Amino acid sequence: MQLIPAIDLKDGRCVRLFQGDFAAETQYSTNPVEILDRYVALGAERVHVVDLDGAKDGSQANHGLIASFAGKQVAQLQVGGGLRTLERVQALLSLGVQRAVIGSVAVSSPDEVMRWGQVLGADKLVLAFDVRIDAGNTPFLTTHGWVNTSDVSLWSLLERYVAAGFQHVLCTDIARDGALTGPNVALYADAVRRFPGVSWQASGGVSSARDLHELRDCGVAAVISGKALLENKISLRSYGHSCETHNPLPRRSRRSGC
Template sequence: MIYPAIDLMDGGCVRLLKGDFNKRTDYTVPPLDVAKSYAAAGAEWMHVVDLDGAKDGKTAQTDLILDVAAESGLKVQTGGGLRELAQIQRLLQGGVERAVIGSLAVTNPQMVKFWISEVGQERVCVALDVNIGEDGDPYPATRGWTEAGERTLWHVLDDYMGTGLKTILVTDIGRDGVEGGSNIDLYKQIMTNYPTLDLITSGGVGTLDHVAELKALNPHGVIIGKALYEERFTLEDAIAC
């Protein structure tokens, strides 16, 4: 399943290089128009990130995201700045299919486990954005990738086993926006170690060969962002390859 992605700041579509807010590219096409074009191309889902929320720790694009969910014809999963159950419930009740929880999944796992039990495992995705350490292990970062984590991805995932967590999204920050290929070895290891989890991959896709390489792993989903904005290939081709 291909998940085309849009990142939102100040009401528009942007992309960051390696999660750096100082390396931002703005795109002029309105977010809803982008979403509708993806629906017309055959997408079923869309991944939407509130980057203002991820950076500042409070949701900022909720109304726009709800408009996209209501009018695009796509199922939407979204995250960025979600810190309270009420925020998640507003999104889900407003038409969003799945809430994506990032930083709090690392810093306050007990709260996130409670949210999963409250809204249901199908409605929550835990997003773990990792830097690869000098020891070769992946370490989840927090607060819009601005703070490095001390626990490995494996420690974080082990803590969620048996809690009802179903869907995870893992991004290698060092590959995000670079379009040089995804961290295939990392995704293989996740799928081998945690076969009960639905893995959505993110970061690094720049060619159809990259898409095909990821599809060969048979993950639950593949997120593609910048490559579609920059017209490296079409969404139709990515879905078909």
């Protein structure tokens, strides 16, 4: 399982939002390139970059910074935020970014995104699904900064994408994002059981080494971590770019669902 550091960009700074709220921002650095270099020095082979300005209003305020990230060629990048047209995705990939992360438009316009997969190759795209869990434990998709919750479940939409050849899926339980309260292990266990051929990326709530081991045991391919790494709750120096080689926790310490 790969541990992927996240760098969220806003006005050229590295920040984190609490549950996607732009009014609940914590700034971590005015020099995101230093953050990238630090992660690479600690062993990160892939980095997840989010252009928050692009996600909010479609602006390209961080385009130059993302281009400089890609130009360094020190890590594989997957980048999202404001990618609402094929042309924008193609421009991003032309910088040397390995994969484009597609969010709200993957929910609102799946036929269009599937066409992008035909043009670019589905392997070049990561589908980013933010979900809200209802009382029956069904993950319903949210869009537009988590303001709108649709009546479409993650499972029903993903069936269409998997049939079209997509295999990279980033899933975030929005109730856990930025809260350091632990990931929704049961959600990812269910996801892997339903779609074992998908390379699942788990996001939201990771706060400890135990969380990483539990997610690994569920079978996810990768874990995205932002706040926990920035605040030294977990360490890339200890885990490198993965936790495959580390002994699992005793069985009794794992949460149910894996």
